[in-house]
Amino acid sequence: MFRSFLWGSRSATPESGIAERHLHKPSQRGKSLTVALLLAFCATTRGDEEKKPEPPQIAVCVPLAVAPGTATKIILRGWHLDTATEVRSSQTGVTIKVLSKGAAAIPGKQDAKNIGDQQIEFEITTAASEAAQQKPIPLTVVTPAGESEPHSLLCGAKFSVVADNEPNDGFRNAQKIEFPQIVDGQIHADGNVDVFTFEVDKPTAVTIELKARSLGSGLDGILSLYDERGSIIANNDDHENSADSKIEISLTKGRYLVALQDAHDHGGTAHPYRLIVRGSGD
Ligand SMILES: [Ca+2]
Numbered sequence: 001m002f003r004s005f006l007w008g009s010r011s012a013t014p015e016s017g018i019a020e021r022h023l024h025k026p027s028q029r030g031k032s033l034t035v036a037l038l039l040a041f042c043a044t045t046r047g048d049e050e051k052k053p054e055p056p057q058i059a060v061c062v063p064l065a066v067a068p069g070t071a072t073k074i075i076l077r078g079w080h081l082d083t084a085t086e087v088r089s090s091q092t093g094v095t096i097k098v099l100s101k102g103a104a105a106i107p108g109k110q111d112a113k114n115i116g117d118q119q120i121e122f123e124i125t126t127a128a129s130e131a132a133q134q135k136p137i138p139l140t141v142v143t144p145a146g147e148s149e150p151h152s153l154l155c156g157a158k159f160s161v162v163a164d165n166e167p168n169d170g171f172r173n174a175q176k177i178e179f180p181q182i183v184d185g186q187i188h189a190d191g192n193v194d195v196f197t198f199e200v201d202k203p204t205a206v207t208i209e210l211k212a213r214s215l216g217s218g219l220d221g222i223l224s225l226y227d228e229r230g231s232i233i234a235n236n237d238d239h240e241n242s243a244d245s246k247i248e249i250s251l252t253k254g255r256y257l258v259a260l261q262d263a264h265d266h267g268g269t270a271h272p273y274r275l276i277v278r279g280s281g282d
């Protein structure tokens with residue numbers, strides 16, 4: 001409305017606007033006021049475009065999960081996090097204390113467009129109550145420019161959880177896990193492969209899931225399943241339009257090996273994962 005008042009409703013260019021002003025012969029004072037208003041308007045518009053701060057965005061959460069009734073240090077990576085005033089959760093029984101915030105290192109040849117260039121570290125204390133078991137905790141970063149979309153931090157698990165234990169990067173040093181089992185691990189360096197071995201004691205429909213990108217990891221996982229002689233029997237990169245992987249297969253009694261890695265051979269602090277090995281009906 002302000003612009004049409006200045007230029008006139010029939011004028012599309014500054015030149016035609018000047019022509020109209022001559023037609024109506026406004027006073028010199030009126031012309032000066034018009035120019036001053038125009039300059040002020042342009043300056044304000046340009047200033048708004050340059051200075052408008054962007055709301056925070058979360059790209060990566062490390063680690064992906066916490067246990068109920070514990071205090072855990074979490075790092076959220078992303079963009080526009082350095083002015084954060086708070087990390088908030090709508091879940092009751094959760095307390096959050098911000099520890100630091102600022103620039104985040106970009107590992108190796110990775111791109112900040114994927115894993116963010118800023119981070120905020122905080123300690124989260126979760127309730128031990130039964131109600132808190134297996135219920136993701138929503139996290140929101142708050143800055144003066146707004147709030148991030150909520151990120152779901154896993155809390156608790158249906159099966160027992162172990163950490164990945166390096167070195168476990170080949171068939172010969174595959175890490176033994178139970179069946180069923182959850183592994184909360186990390187592809188800790190470029191080119192790293194984590195290998196696990198499990199046994200089924202009878203013919204079993206088995207589901208193996210690698211959850212990473214969908215939970216806030218930089219990892220674009222690939223899963224491969226081998227028999228105990230090292231012959232590949234199944235693999236999956238992206239399951240159902242997700243970067244995460246899933247294998248569903250009927251296995252006979254025996255020992256098997258499951259290997260996981262990044263599709264781009266990337267790794268580092270932004271590449272945590274959760275591996276779930278279970279019976280398909282569990
Ligand atoms: Ca690892």
Ligand SMILES: [Ca+2]
Nearest residue numbers: 220221237243
């Ligand atoms: Ca993938």
